[in-house]
Amino acid sequence: MVDKRRKEDLTEDLRQRLAKYYHKRLNHAPISPLMPDMDEKLDKFYVPPKIFEKNHRKIGAAEKEKGTPVTSYRHLICKTSKFGDHVFIVGEAGMGKSSCATMCALKWANQFSPTNTINEQDENYSNLRSFESAKLERIIQSNSVFKQNFRPKTELDDQFQDDTFFQKVEFLFHLTLRDCCHLCDLTDIIQDQLINTIYQDDEKSAALCTLRSVLYNKKCVIIVDGLDEWTHPNETNYRCSEKDKVIPHLAPNIDATVLITSRPWRMSQQRVKDTSIDTYMEIEGTTDMLFLLHKTINSLNETVTENKTLPDFLRFIRNMKIEHLLSVPIISMLLVCLWFDGEHESSSLCGIYAYTIEMFVRKPLPMPTVSLKTISFPQCFKDKEHAHTYYSVIMELAQLAFTTLFSNDQTSSLVFKKVDVMAHDHLVFVLKSGILQETKAASLIKKSSSYSFIHKTVQEFLAALYMSHRTEEFYRVFKPYYENNTDSADVSQVFIFLCGLNIELANEMSVMISDRPSHSKEQIPPEVRTIFSGYVEAQDNCIKVSDIKLLLYRFDYLMFGNSELLNDLLLINKSKVRFIHACSETNETTLREVFICSTDTLTNVWMCEQTGKYDLSACNCLQDLCIVGSEVTDIVVNTKCLVSLDLTNVSERVQYSMLQSLQRESVNFKEFRIEIITNMNLFYQTLPRLKHLEKLNIIIADLSDKAFPLLPASLTDVYLYQVKMTAPSLINLIERLEKKQS
Known part of the structure; x- marks a missing residue:
């Protein structure tokens, strides 16, 4: 009876020591991928992983398998409700394999702690976007990549919320394989990494007996993190089978669930037999990147006097056009650290990728x-x-x-x-x-x-x-x-x-x-x-x-927001411009230089509220000209090749000059749009001389005092808007157009 009680006490002592060890040694992780010494409590910025269970026999097939989403710890560790399976979690670097493995150990240890260190820090998914919600939602909705990647909170409310599952796990052993390439038996690795650490020398003998008893008689989970960092020892005294040289092995009569994390390359180079894989899962990042970014920024804010915000970070990402990098958690945290450290103020895309x-x-x-x-x-x-x-x-x-x-x-x-x-x-x-x-x-x-x-x-x-x-x-x-x-x-x-x-x-x-x-x-x-x-x-x-x-041949100041940079590029290419859409922010001096230097290349010119006087008489390839606003006070244009012209509310001097030019030469002229006619007599004189005109748009004009002018025989389309004219003139115009079409 005494021996039985003593055995139970030793078993409970092992459990408590493991839980305490996990809380002290595992509940931290580097918050900066470049500075490992700058760490933080893992539970302060941990977000559950995005994991899919897949058929390992189909890995590498031409059509990639989507898999079944894994959203609970029960599914992750013990899907079949029995212990003894080999579970593999495979994922690329920085996707969160180690964090997931560590959190499983902490969740298990948490049930034996007097204070719930994890749940105190957890934030409810239902409040996911309550922080600065208006600004945040505007930024997300303005960017297609953000909208696609930042999932609605309703999809996340039930992700990995079954902490009570760990009550079924009597013992959990968390191992890292990086530093134990001299061992291949999992029992030996547990002894090397855990028993030798949490027990004094005079206690180890009894602890080993307890360990063996636990492994054979209790419901155990052994988490083996980092298969890709382990190779089988070369010593000749290890008489392992080829199968046991691929992964660390466990005595066949121990019914413990072994959960192994690995990179895909390791599974490819040293292949695990299909029959040794009971459950195969792939980790593809975090369930909610937005939540991870929020937690990381909040944690970093504790180190500064002036807090930074998630919306500001997303603006930085959007401005740098690197939204796609947020799919990899470790790169996302690197970007947060670069931004938080002020590196973004002088950072280039090349700089960010060099840091990566x-x-x-x-x-x-x-x-x-x-x-x-x-x-x-x-x-x-x-x-x-x-x-x-x-x-x-x-x-x-x-x-x-x-x-x-x-x-x-x-x-x-x-x-x-x-x-x-x-x-x-x-x-x-x-x-x-x-x-x-x-x-x-x-x-x-x-x-x-x-x-x-x-x-x-x-x-x-x-x-x-x-x-x-x-x-x-x-x-x-x-x-x-x-x-x-x-x-x-x-x-x-x-x-x-x-x-x-x-x-x-x-x-x-x-x-x-x-x-x-x-x-x-x-x-x-x-x-x-x-x-x-x-x-x-x-x-x-x-x-x-x-x-x-x-x-660069094409310059559109209305579409681009940064006119200063566009002016720089325009100066570089002033002799090669083909299309320019100028506005009030276009450098007037540079624009004049373009009209002088790009005489053989310039085909399209739009000027919207552009001030000044301009001479385009040397631009002998000009095909399309649009002038909007009365800010252009005078202009001279070579209309030899002109195909279309748009005069919208231009000054009287500009309208006069353009109509005169068309009278002199309009052999290729086909489309004419004019808004607010200031010189009706000159317009009536010019219109019949446009022998090749096909389309005419007149906007805001009073034609009631005169009969509609003679139309060129080539004209097929007339568009009138807010034009005042007599009924007979309108009827006459319609009849002439109908006669042309018949």
Whole structure:
């Protein structure tokens, strides 16, 4: 009886020691991916993961399986309601595997704590967007990526709310495999990592007996975090089967649930037998990124006197056009830290991606063989010491990014099989870092894998980095690729990165982009947005203005908000402009220079409330002219090639000048729109002389004093709005038009 009570006491003592140890040692995580010493209580910024259960036999199939959402701890750990299964949670770097594993241990330990350390910090999902809700909702609704990624709170209310499940788990052992490559038996690893830590030397013998009893007789869960960081020991005294060399093993007569986290590349390179996987799950980030951002910012606000807000952070993300990076939790937290630290005030896209590369290669990883030759890294890599250390690895990875992205076979540009440009130890290094991902391919006859980068934009940044150093590859590979893929090649992001990495090459690339015919129906063609964004990136990377010679033919001041930057680009391209939509914010001096220098290229001119006098007499290719407002006081135009003209509420002098010019020459003139006629006699004289006019729009005019003028024989369409005229004149006009159409 005494022995039984003693055994029960020792068992309960082990449970209490484990719970206390988890609360003290596990409830923290780095809040800054670049500064591990800057940590925070995990429960203060933890958000449940987005997990899907999938059929592991179909992993790598051509059609990606969607899977079944996992929304409870019971489903995660013990779906079948019995203990003894092998559960695998697989996910890429920074998706939250370790945080999820740690939180399971804390949830279990929490039931034995006198104070509920986790639930005190939890926020109710029903209040998810109560903080600064009006500002926040406006920003989310203004951005399609935000609307898609930030899910409504009603979808999240029941995510992982079943903490009571852990009452069924009598013991939970949380293990990390990073530091135990000298062991392969899970019982030994528990002894090494837990028993040897929570017991004194004179207590360990009894504790081991208790451990064995617990493992054989209690409902146990063993969480094994980081299979990708473990390799089987090489010592000859380990007589393990090939199966047991792939994953740490447990004695077959121990019925404990073993939950293992891993990266996909590890599951591909050292494959676990299908029969050893009872449940296979993939983690794809967090259930609610908005909530994670909110918690992270709140936690960081505790370190400053002036609080920062989530809406301001989302504006930064939107302005930098990096919304897509918020899909990866660890990159999201990096972006919050960069923004919070003020780095965003001087940050460029290249700088953000350089920080991202630095974050992945700074992890404790096995040192690959690296080249010692010195190299000139771009400005954005300044002070990135780990990137400099692993320069040769990063450049091999950049070469891989370049060769795959601009492959003639576009089906394998993002997901590919060939990685032979990388040395084997370098390949292992980047796989372990998380920048490159490996997934096993479904095949019954051979072992093969497919690879991809953590995000397409990371691949594009590295491809641009490679091109910036190996400029000959621009001509050998990129230029033919771009010319041969006229419809499908979207190189805008690579170009933007190149503007910050190698402006000379970007200048050449801008010619190719601007010369390609655009079939877009957008108000601002994509190539215009691309060149504009590239100019901004060049400025953000402190490129000298005199070195920026980006080619742009089209300038629309009404569509772009930043007229100062547009004026800069206009000055650079003043002799090459084809289309300009000027307004009051257009630099008047530069605009005059454009009319002098772009005489052989300018075809479209719109001037909206633009002040000043202008001479377009040398613009011998001008086809479309629109003048809105009376601010233009005088104008001279070459109407030889003019096809359409719009005069909206212009000054009397401008209207007179244009009508006179049309009388002299209008051989190609087909469309005329005029609003508020100030010189009726001259208008009546001019109209019959427009021998090729097809469409006429008259807005706001009094034609009641005179009969409607003679119309050119070519005229087919007349549009009148707020025009006063006599009934006979209107009837006569209709009859003449009907006669033309019959």
